[in-house]
Amino acid sequence: MSITFEKVSHIYSDGTPYRFVALSDVDLDIIEGQMTAIVGQTGSGKSTLVQHLNGLLLPASGKINVLDHVIEAGSHPKGLKSLRGKVGLVFQFPEYQLFEETVLKDIAFGPKNFGFTEKEAIEKARHAMKLVSLGKEFEEKSPLELSGGQKRRVAIAGILAMDPQVLVLDEPTAGLDPQGTIQMMELFRELNQKHHKTVLIVTHDMEQVFNYCDRVIVMAKGSVHTHTTCEEFFRDSSLCNSLAILPPALIRMKDALKEKGFTIKDEMEDIHELSKEIAREVKHG
Amino acid sequence: MNAIEVKDLCFAYDKEDVVKKVSFSVPKGTYCTVVGHNGSGKSTIAKLIAGLLEKRSGSIIIDGIELNDQTICKLRNKIGIVFQNPDNQFIGSTVRDDIAFGLENHNVPQPEMDPIIEEFSKRVGMSEFLNNEPTRLSGGQKQRVAIAGVLAMHPDILIFDEATSMLDPQGKDEIKKVIMNLHKEKELTILSITHDIDEVSKSDYVIALNQGQIVLQGKPEELFQNEEKLKEIQLDVPFTFKLTKELKKLGVSINNHLTIEGMVNELCQLRSKK
Numbered sequence: 001m002s003i004t005f006e007k008v009s010h011i012y013s014d015g016t017p018y019r020f021v022a023l024s025d026v027d028l029d030i031i032e033g034q035m036t037a038i039v040g041q042t043g044s045g046k047s048t049l050v051q052h053l054n055g056l057l058l059p060a061s062g063k064i065n066v067l068d069h070v071i072e073a074g075s076h077p078k079g080l081k082s083l084r085g086k087v088g089l090v091f092q093f094p095e096y097q098l099f100e101e102t103v104l105k106d107i108a109f110g111p112k113n114f115g116f117t118e119k120e121a122i123e124k125a126r127h128a129m130k131l132v133s134l135g136k137e138f139e140e141k142s143p144l145e146l147s148g149g150q151k152r153r154v155a156i157a158g159i160l161a162m163d164p165q166v167l168v169l170d171e172p173t174a175g176l177d178p179q180g181t182i183q184m185m186e187l188f189r190e191l192n193q194k195h196h197k198t199v200l201i202v203t204h205d206m207e208q209v210f211n212y213c214d215r216v217i218v219m220a221k222g223s224v225h226t227h228t229t230c231e232e233f234f235r236d237s238s239l240c241n242s243l244a245i246l247p248p249a250l251i252r253m254k255d256a257l258k259e260k261g262f263t264i265k266d267e268m269e270d271i272h273e274l275s276k277e278i279a280r281e282v283k284h285g
Numbered sequence: 286m287n288a289i290e291v292k293d294l295c296f297a298y299d300k301e302d303v304v305k306k307v308s309f310s311v312p313k314g315t316y317c318t319v320v321g322h323n324g325s326g327k328s329t330i331a332k333l334i335a336g337l338l339e340k341r342s343g344s345i346i347i348d349g350i351e352l353n354d355q356t357i358c359k360l361r362n363k364i365g366i367v368f369q370n371p372d373n374q375f376i377g378s379t380v381r382d383d384i385a386f387g388l389e390n391h392n393v394p395q396p397e398m399d400p401i402i403e404e405f406s407k408r409v410g411m412s413e414f415l416n417n418e419p420t421r422l423s424g425g426q427k428q429r430v431a432i433a434g435v436l437a438m439h440p441d442i443l444i445f446d447e448a449t450s451m452l453d454p455q456g457k458d459e460i461k462k463v464i465m466n467l468h469k470e471k472e473l474t475i476l477s478i479t480h481d482i483d484e485v486s487k488s489d490y491v492i493a494l495n496q497g498q499i500v501l502q503g504k505p506e507e508l509f510q511n512e513e514k515l516k517e518i519q520l521d522v523p524f525t526f527k528l529t530k531e532l533k534k535l536g537v538s539i540n541n542h543l544t545i546e547g548m549v550n551e552l553c554q555l556r557s558k559k
Contacts, residue, residue, distance in 0.1 A: 041453070041455065042423060042424075042453045042455070042456075147323055147324055148323060149323060174450075174451060175369070175447075175450050175451050176323075177322045177323045177480050178322070178480055178519070178520065178521045179322050179323075179519040180322075180323060204453050204454050244455075245454075246454060249523075249524035249525075249545065250524065252545055253524065253525075253528065253545050253548070253549070256545055256546070256549045257549055257552065260549060260552075260553050262552075262556070271524075271527055271528060271531055272531060274528065274531075275528060275531035275532050275534075275535055276535065278528075278532060278537070278552060279532060279535040279536065279537050281556060282532075282537050282552060282555045282556050283536070283537070
């Protein structure tokens, strides 16, 4: 099973003067069980793309296969509700959508909506709270009295409570402080590695892509510009530079040194590896 | 002369102090950044300086005048503040109306408004957009309009409260450029609350806060040398500082640099000596 897009297009306000082609002829094969980053400038179609994954947006043409569900342009999609239980979508600034009186009720809202009993929903909510490291003391708090990072955890727990196989996150760390960002990214890594969820993250932060993701999809003007492994994507700065993306500091440093005649290998995992390469060059020339 | 002088400042929303005996001063024309994780008291201090919150004890002196009930109206005019969320600070239905809003509140006569709006929209590179709807602008453009609106009030001190944190990389760059240009003119004192290590590196002075107290303050290159202390309060240091530390462990003696270019140059010199 995998997630595939075949010649998918999406048009906003078709038939009006505001007609806007947000996706055109997108072919994509997203590998399950991996962490994939979706990058690209604002307006390149990232958010439109991910909203097709659970049928929130339907294609104007083309076909999408998601976990055995088929969404095809022109035909009425079937089983969208069950698909939405399997593909959890977390929007930008999801904390704005919290509305219940208590954290526990807010998280239990999703599973209750999907037909679970009150008791089952609460159980699922408690489990989701554990996943996002929200302690029992938060259960009865109002979501409104929490910090920004905590609120976002509650919102993500609300999606996790439905136990989706695929987790799609639209700029999940925007507006968080550096510590909140790291905690959030570690959480996604754990969900991916320990709980085997397929994770898709829309992000602008190349350090996150470099440090956490397996693959990168670059969107440009409504099309897939590049889809490759992170290793390949960050081999050198040239691809990033051609896309007006600032590469991670490690890659910039490596490339700047190579330009000055340093011999440094291209596959670079982390700062320790780079420092060893530099030390060798500086000491032995 | 100091634009801002804060002495033993304390503040509490309810019982417990969230700002505890904070003292610092910002000389006129300085570009000062304030760092600290969420909940460290950064925004609270900014709001106290701007007179949006009332202190519990201590003093705030702006341009030599102590902030109190008698002086607050006068001092507020000296201070402009730009907030985090570009969508939460629009009033006008066009960019022009939005910049005009502050001027109207200050009883600026209509004929004088237009040249002021032209001037400040130009300073932030938004003069082409004066008749546009604010809602149809990008995040970076929205924040630039917010800055123009504040500049039109001729403040002496400009406070940015995480003004770039909700923007995409392009928007962040736009705003950082506007801030740097304003700083170069040397007329304004800038206080910027930020998580952006790159912005901190370019500022004159940094104040690091944790749990309502100042933990470290100094020039960025001095501050970043306290990596352990910064780690304790969960703050990051630039990549170049991390790499320098790793290299020292491997026996390469190299100075700390704020930029990749600076570090590469020294490494080249080290290599050619061998």
